[in-house]
Amino acid sequence: MLDNLGKNLTNTMKKLAGMSIIDKEVVKEVIKDIQRALIQSDVNIKLVLNLSKTIEDRALNEEPPKGVTPKEHVIKIVYEELVNLVGEKAQEVEIDKKPYKILFVGLQGSGKTTTIGKISRYLQKKGFNPAIICTDTWRPAAYEQLRQLTENMNLPLYGDPENKDALDLAKKGLNEFKKQDLIIVDTAGRHKEEKDLLDEMEEISAIVKPDEVILVIDGTIGQQAREQALAFSKTTKIGSIIITKLDGSAKGGGALSAVAEIGAPIKFIGTGERVDDFEAFDPERFISRLLGMGDIRSLIEKAEEIAKDDIDMDSVDAMMSGKFTLKDMYSQFEMMNKMGPMKQVMNMIPGMGSKLPKNASQMTEEKLGKYKILMDSMTEYELEHPEVIKQSRVKRIARGSGMRNEDVKELMKYYNVTKKAIKGFGKRKMGGPMGQMMR
Ligand code: GDP
Structure with a gap:
């Protein structure tokens, strides 16, 4: 996953760990490496500069807590600031009513349909029974794709390839599934004009009254992710984001950091085409993996514990x-x-x-x-x-x-x-x- 970014950041951390003295020069060099790694993987330059400045300020001005070496302290700062860049805390889908309605939005090709399959499997494992409604009247194959997917997974599906009225489909689907515990509404990902698509999202949202709107974004599109997220968030309140295609050498840094700006948390990431290539997104775990420090968190916790003990x-x-x-x-x-x-x-x-x-x-x-x-x-x-x-x-x-x-x-x-x-x-x-x- 994000192979290049991971490799570059890991090397930077290794270099830092091998330094015998941590001074201004070293801090600056580490920051340069991090900048290069992030920019190469498409993170917005402005974000990178802000991040560098914060890391530098903290690394040069903050005293390491008692019992924490200057080196550990710098590692901790880099780690914390990268975690902040992608969203701080892990957030779950909290299904707290029946039926809980999730509206899925996103552009065609972003991986929306595949992701509906993935999240359904994920929630099935947690004991829920998702029912799917197809409201995509634009792409003829959309219903067929969902039909195959839901059949394989034993999920109820509502859709009608003959019906060209997305709002009507949404209403009928909701009526059909009102006794289900969880309803997932799929929407179109393309229209003749982008404005038509966005208008339709607004109307469907008004009918479905979703408990959560999930926006699916293709992780390989870099910084356009931000504009896409902004456009959709004008039509309906985006509750959470799923970034797809972060497998292999995708430069997903752009999407990951850009959407965090929108204010909705990234809840899952897609890491492949199969239904199980799907992970709950935990910023801390994600960043420590990218930094190649399997267990840095527990190291830091131990160091903090010792510092506390005095x-x-x-x-x-x-x-x-x-x-x-x-x-x-x-x-x-x-x-x-x-x-x-x-x-x-x-x-x-x-x-x-x-x-x-x-x-x-x-x-x-x-x-x-x-x-x-x-x-x-x-x-x-x-x-x-x-x-x-x-x-x-x-x-x-x-x-x-x-x-x-x-x-x-x-x-x-x-x-x-x-x-x-x-x-x-x-x-x-x-x-x-x-x-x-x-x-
Ligand atoms: P939709 O048009 O948004 O419904 O997109 P689809 O679900 O049809 O996916 C578009 C393409 O992206 C398909 O070929 C999927 O197999 C692929 N895809 C979706 N998610 C991922 C992912 O996480 N990783 C990879 N490598 N491919 C994905």
Whole structure:
């Protein structure tokens, strides 16, 4: 789906994840890449410029929340702003009365008939029994196409290829199906003049009194999508939008971002010709997929949770002042434990899974567990003043924890290396093993 846009955005995120420092230059470069990707996939230039400006402002001026690295913060901003571009929250079709009437509008060729089949299947699976009314008197094959589709799916259909009065067909169909729980009214997608088509939509809408009007838009038409959506929204209140043909390398960015401006949510997308090539549209899931960060949301949530817990602040303060004890290291380990299995955390960061820094990959969960057990055998004083841990204490700690002297020495070596590294980091927010990995 949207192969090129996805590939370009994923590469941008990978590049960002591979950067060692996030500064103004990096932010600008990332924004340039995003601009290029969006413009290539037909998103309106003005929208792209607005988006870039917002991302830049936020990335350069917002402080990352506690416990979130600058890099994660920029990823989060890009993600959030792209989600805003296509509509924020996922929205369902809420069938809250009987019969619930849906009016389908859209130009011929947009995929309206196919989509009626798709949404019927979707709603059938939710336990509803859609009945279809065909009011397209313009295209002779329209009734036949719907007849085949509904026959295959066992759906009741009302239509009459002999009747050329769309309004009459709508009235009769509604009367026929008044006991159904769900009625879907198909309409013509073409007339001699566009104005005639739009007038007819207005009249049909007045008769059907739909609970929801769904506009179907061809995802490959780029920015014309916006004009189409505007034209239809003048005839009847568009409640939701379905974008079709977003499979493969379609440049659907135009339609996706343009229609979001109309104020009606995109509720579904079509991703192929078959009846099951249909997805409820969830802006967050959609964008994280495009950015290639399977699970960035949960990574961000975890980072936010940790920020809320505030557990690292004492050790961060200690590090800022150049003091870093075993106790600080212990709380960093706790934080790492909270993030979940190390590998999993790293995989959530695009481009990181395969490129674990050496230090981080050496720090396996097994080791983390071992180090924690060793530290549990130390006294409070030892944790605060690691320099006192010499031979006799090493022996006692090893014995107390059921481990070998070498294990204690290994932990102390790790501590010393980390402490040294932290000094090198200067005034960065997160030092230590955590910092090395997340940067
Ligand atoms: P209508 O004139 O608006 O009723 O459009 P149709 O439902 O007849 O669809 C027009 C063409 O688009 C048909 O060839 C469909 O198979 C195709 N089509 C519809 N939706 C999709 C989709 O999501 N992906 C692809 N690839 N083709 C689609």
